[in-house]
Every structure is written in structure tokens, then in C-alpha cells.
Amino acid sequence: MYAWPASEVPALPGEGRDLQIHDTATQGTITLDPGPVARIYVCGITPYDATHMGHAATYNAFDLVQRVWLDTKRQVHYVQNVTDVDDPLLERAIRDGHDWTELAERETALFREDMTALRMLPPQHYIGAVEAIPGIVPLVERLRDAGAAYELEGDVYFSVEADPHFGEVSNLDAEAMRLLSAERGGDPDRPGKKNPLDPMLWMSAREGEPSWDGGTLGRGRPGWHIECVAIALDHLGMGFDVQGGGTDLAFPHHEMGASHAQxxxxxYPFAKAYVHAGMVALNGEKMSKSKGNLVFVSKLRRDGVDPAAIRLALLSHHYRADWEWTDAVLEEAQQRLGRWRAAVSRPDGPSADDLVEEIREALANDLDAPAALLAVDRWAALQESDGGTDEGAPGLVSRAVDALLGVAL
Incomplete structure (x- = not known):
């Protein structure tokens, strides 16, 4: 599966700082120190609807991670999946009378368009669950043969007891895990399971649903968590630098995936850091496809909203914060974009060397994008009030905002 075209990242003078970031597993801030090639896996969409602002906020956060690393002169090896077969996708296809493969292809294509418009840097490997199945089957067989998985009425479940580190990603107690498992795609109440939290690795073929040859597992399709594990192990290996996604993925998805891999x-560990972005709400409730309370990136673009303004709206909130999308948030972003573009359109201006370092410092401090925006605001205000004589300043600001924040001025 192909991703989307990459926008050019301008080179800046000097060198960026190592990233300090909040790690869910340790519940504290850690300094990431990748080698020459930084490795990151970000969980992708289940393509049964268009990209909403919650998605955009998550991918924006991990785009910033990449930009910070690139500014330190590292290469970035970024992998993302597409869960192009799963219950929600099949249910939506049946509801709307569509072929599930056509629905997945259409919504994945729209996601690519949205990511391109928002200048999100693409993954080097963009892998669909369906194309990963040949690599998933042997992993499930290995877990089963090692006693880390078991069969139940034709399905195969992972035993969470097989990983002594189970629970160390989300740091939740058993009751909280059970409640979230039921809410987020698990089946803790199914009779016959060894542990209510055990997740499915391989679902045996159901009538009327797609299935694939599973070798000794029989025909079926993979569970959600093993999909990402197979892709990450294949392209990144163990101990990669960052596992990323929204806070709703810490449990069960990232918890289970880590245990599968381990x-x-x-x-140990599957990933050195587990990084999670906050949720975006609309009218007081978290945006979600199941609730239908969504603001779509594609709809905003069709309405003529500049993608750079959408990106600035995302950047105006710290990536770990839960926040609410409103018309006022977008209006403020549009006004900020106008001020910045006016400021860099002049032939000269105040020196911007310190500004570049302020942006770098803010982003290295747990991706503090709001602080970075305020730094640019101050430079733009100084440009408007007093101006300056540095002929290179407007160009440097424009390049820095593009390279580090992904906003084209």
C-alpha cells in the first residue's frame, strides 16, 4: 500500500535538541536518544469514514516528533498501518450497502488527501492489515505452539499471563482493564476464556464475512493487536523508539501489542516510549465515529478553509491535552495565519535567530507547540510595530515555521 507525497522540509541553521516527551508507561518525562535512525510506529485509521479532527490532532503530534528528529540531523523510519478489515468497517459497509473493500479504499484515499493537504510527513511503510496477513499467521502459530495462546471454538486467544510485563504500558488495574476491554472491542465476558482480558489473535471464518487462509489456524482473519505487532516487528524490530496513537489506544491496543511482541x-520492551495524544471533543463529547459528532478535515477543505489554518488550530493545543473544537478555535487560527503571512511578506524584519531557538526549545519540551506559536506571535508583533533591518529574517521565519511546525507561509 502506498502512502502520500512528502512535502519538502527546509534545512535550518544550527541543530535541534533531543526530544523530552511524556511516556505513558513510566508516567513521566523521558529524553529520547535514538541512534542515527529514529524508529516510530503510529497506529493508523480503520477506514470506514473520513478523517476527523481527532485523527488530525493525533497525526499532527507525531508529525512534530518526526520534525524534531529531522532537525537533529537524524533519519526517521516511520511505519503506519491501516486496519482495512475489522468489525466497524464491515458493519458500516453492510449498513450503507457498500462493498467493504471499496469503502476501505475510498476512505483511505481520502485520508491520504487530507494528510497531504495538512503537510503531514508520510510513513516510509504504509501497510494494510490485509496485506500483512501472510506475516501475521506465523506469529499466531508461534504463540499457540509456545503455549502463549489457546484455541476456543475455533478462535485463537492470547494468554495475557504469558507476558510478565503485561499491564506496564497502561498501568491500569484489572477492573479498569476489564471495563475498557468491553468498551473497546474486547470480549471479556465470553465463556471459556482463561482470563477475561485475553484478546483474540485469530478469528475463525464467520459466514458472510471475509476470511483468509490461516495455515494450521484454519480460515479466518487476524485480531486487531497482532496486526500492528506483525507490521512493527517486520519493519522496525523490537525496542523501537516511539509507539504512538491517541490516549484511547493505551489500553487495550498498545498494552496487548506490547505483550504479544514480548x-x-x-x-523487553517492545517500544522505548509509549506516547499518546489527547482527545478532541465537539459539543462536550469526544469526537468519535460511533457517536457521529465529527468535524471532517475534508469538509473544511471543501468549504475553503486553508489547511495551514487547520494545522495552526491543532498546534494551538498541547498534544496531550483534551480539548474542544469550536468555530472560535478555527477563527483564531485563521487570524494567526493572516498575521504571520503578513509579517513574513515584508523584505526585512527583526532578527529571527533567537526565534528559531525558541521554537526548538518549545518542541523539545514535550512538543509544546502552543509555546512555539506564542514565540512566532511575538516576532510577528515586533515586525508589525517596529520592523527591522535583517533582510534574511522573514525567510528564516518562514522556513522555520515550515520545517518545525509544518505550516507553509
Whole structure:
């Protein structure tokens, strides 16, 4: 599966700072120190509807991670999946009378368009669950043969007891896990499971649903968590630098994925840092496809909203914060974009060397994008009130905002 075209990232003078970021597993801030190639896996969409602002906020956060790393002169190896077969996708296809494969292809294509418009840097590997199935089957067989998984009425479940580190990603107690499991795609109340939290690795074929050859597992399709594990292990290996997604993925998805990988390899940890973006709300409730309370990136673009303004609206909130999308948020972003573009359109201006370092410092401090925006605001206000004589300043500001914040002025 192909991703989307990459926008050019301008080179800046000097060098960026190592990223300090909040790690869900340790519940504290850690300094990431990748080698020459930084490795990141971000969980992708289930393509049964268009990209909403919650998606955009998540991918914006991890786009900033990439930009900080690139500014330190590292290469970035970024992998993202597409869950192009799953219950929500099949249910939506049946509801709307569409072929599930056509629905997935259409919404994935729209996601690519949205990511391109928002100048999100693409992954080097963009892998669909369906194309990953040949690599998933052997992993499930290995877990089963090692006693880390078991069969139940033709389905195969992972035993959470097989990983001594289970629970260390989300740091939740058993009751909280059980409640979230039921809410987020698990089946804790199914009779016959060894542990209510055990997640499905392989679902045996159901009548009327797609299925694939699973070798000794029989025909079926993969569970949600093993999909990402197979893709990450294949393209990144164990101990990659960042596992990313929204806060709703900490449990069960990232917790289970870590345990799958650790039981498979006998190594720890699956990822060095688990980084989670906050939720975006609309009218007091978290945006979600199930609730239908969504603001779509594509709809805003069709209405003529500049994608740079959408991106500034996202950047105006700290990535870990839960916040609410409103017309006022977008209006403020549009006004800010206008001020910045006016400021860099002049032939000269105040020196911007310190500004570049302020943006770098803000982003290195747990991706503090709001602080970075305020720094640019101050430079733009100084440009408007007093101006300056540095002929290179407007161009440097424009390049820095593009390179570090992904906003084209």
C-alpha cells in the first residue's frame, strides 16, 4: 500500500535538541536518544469514514516528533498501518450497502488527501492489515505452539499471563482493564476464556464475512493487536523508539501489542516510549465515529478553509491535552495565519535567530507547540510595530515555521 507525497522540509541553521516527551508507561518525562535512525510506529485509521479532527490532532503530534528528529540531523523510519478489515468497517459497509473493500479504499484515499493537504510527513511503510496477513499467521502459530495462546471454538486467544510485563504500558488495574476491554472491542465476558482480558489473535471464518487462509489456524482473519505487532516487528524490530496513537489506544491496543511482541521474542520492551495524544471533543463529547459528532478535515477543505489554518488550530493545543473544537478555535487560527503571512511578506524584519531557538526549545519540551506559536506571535508583533533591518529574517521565519511546525507561509 502506498502512502502520500512528502512535502519538502527546509534545512535550518544550527541543530535541534533531543526530544523530552511524556511516556505513558513510566508516567513521566523521558529524553529520547535514538541512534542515527529514529524508529516510530503510529497506529493508523480503520477506514470506514473520513478523517476527523481527532485523527488530525493525533497525526499532527507525531508529525512534530518526526520534525524534531529531522532537525537533529537524524533519519526517521516511520511505519503506519491501516486496519482495512475489522468489525466497524464491515458493519458500516453492510449498513450503507457498500462493498467493504471499496469503502476501505475510498476512505483511505481520502485520508491520504487530507494528510497531504495538512503537510503531514508520510510513513516510509504504509501497510494494510490485509496485506500483512501472510506475516501475521506465523506469529499466531508461534504463540499457540509456545503455549502463549489457546484455541476456543475455533478462535485463537492470547494468554495475557504469558507476558510478565503485561499491564506496564497502561498501568491500569484489572477492573479498569476489564471495563475498557468491553468498551473497546474486547470480549471479556465470553465463556471459556482463561482470563477475561485475553484478546483474540485469530478469528475463525464467520459466514458472510471475509476470511483468509490461516495455515494450521484454519480460515479466518487476524485480531486487531497482532496486526500492528506483525507490521512493527517486520519493519522496525523490537525496542523501537516511539509507539504512538491517541490516549484511547493505551489500553487495550498498545498494552496487548506490547505483550504479544514480548511473548514472541522474549525481549523487553517492545517500544522505548509509549506516547499518546489527547482527545478532541465537539459539543462536550469526544469526537468519535460511533457517536457521529465529527468535524471532517475534508469538509473544511471543501468549504475553503486553508489547511495551514487547520494545522495552526491543532498546534494551538498541547498534544496531550483534551480539548474542544469550536468555530472560535478555527477563527483564531485563521487570524494567526493572516498575521504571520503578513509579517513574513515584508523584505526585512527583526532578527529571527533567537526565534528559531525558541521554537526548538518549545518542541523539545514535550512538543509544546502552543509555546512555539506564542514565540512566532511575538516576532510577528515586533515586525508589525517596529520592523527591522535583517533582510534574511522573514525567510528564516518562514522556513522555520515550515520545517518545525509544518505550516507553509
Amino acid at each position: 511473548a514472541l521474542t522474549g525481549e
